[in-house]
Amino acid sequence: MALQSQRVRLGAVRSNFAPWNDPAAKPLIRFESVTKQFSDTVAVTDLSLNIYEGEFFCLLGPSGCGKTTLMRMLAGFEQPTSGKVILGGQDLSGVPPYNRPVNMMFQSYALFPHMNVSKNIAFGLKQDGMAAKEIDQRVQEMLKLVQLERLANRYPSQLSGGQRQRVALARALAKRPKVLLLDEPLGALDKKLREETQFELMDLQNDLGTTFVVVTHDQEEAMTMADRIAVMNKGHIEQVGTPGEIYEQPNTRFIAEFVGDVNVIEGKVAGRNEVGHWHIATAASEDFMTIDDADEVLDDGQEIAIAIRPEKMIIGRKLPENSPNLMKGEVWDIGYLGDWTVYRIKLDCGALVRVSRANVNRYVDNPISWDERVELSFVPNAAVILSR
Structure with missing residues (x-):
């Protein structure tokens, strides 16, 4: 991976922020050989992970993989069975949640229905004994930050899902934690609002410089927002990397199949x-x-799999004879998605593969249709070999 990263950057990046590439950089958060067991169930297994100050970090994985348990151990709601959780150089063992410099925003938002927006935001500050004048200043600052000044006197029942999400975010940020933990923060929003809010969260985190740690099972959400992603599976981390590294250079078959669409072709070296x-x-x-x-x-004769993303494949009725990695088959299904058209092709060997083509023109002359014979191709550096 290091050689590949030096040779060419994998995927687009939104900034030059990359402390994990600096050997001298010290992580803000460290999980050291952490295991968490509930009765006979092991939720997290001997897991080690570094997260850096100012990072927007996502824990991604299917339900039951251990990502929420990991976050709850950082928040102090659970204690490791073994191992250490370290924040800012301090071992958090035995430190109660209210004494940790972290705050957590829950998926349900957990707003107080009998309090208006301002009072919801101010609640944690009052609990900490902050002076009334400072509370008012902080609340006004948070309202401006999440663009809810006009709704300060409304109650949660009078707000939309996106507005309630902003109130919960403002309340969590009001105490100025070193780390903000977000558990499926956008799960209750509809698709369009969720996509808009992803970029708002990114801009907000960038402006504040606060370390965000987000738990999600939504790969698109993680790919959009995160500086880095840790993909979890059955209590351990399969891979940590930038969105581009996770998508373009998956370490394992699980990563390739979990993140995005992929065609997996079996073969031998x-x-x-x-x-x-x-x-x-x-x-x-x-x-x-x-x-x-x-x-x-690799070794000669070794059984491996080739992973190729659908958008990296070329499709045509007749491709040039010197096309690399040429495959032939028949159109089985076609899905028109507006921006993309997805073809399911049944190869002559019987395998089904997906090919995606961007719809760059409104009109298509003589489009490929069902049951047609087609040829597929992809360039040598478009695919990844998976040996595990």
């Missing part, structure tokens, strides 16, 4: 060519497939 590309024998192609994946060390 058949050596390398003169420029160092791997030759892979597969049932999907008459010739060897040629894959440029320098990060993998």
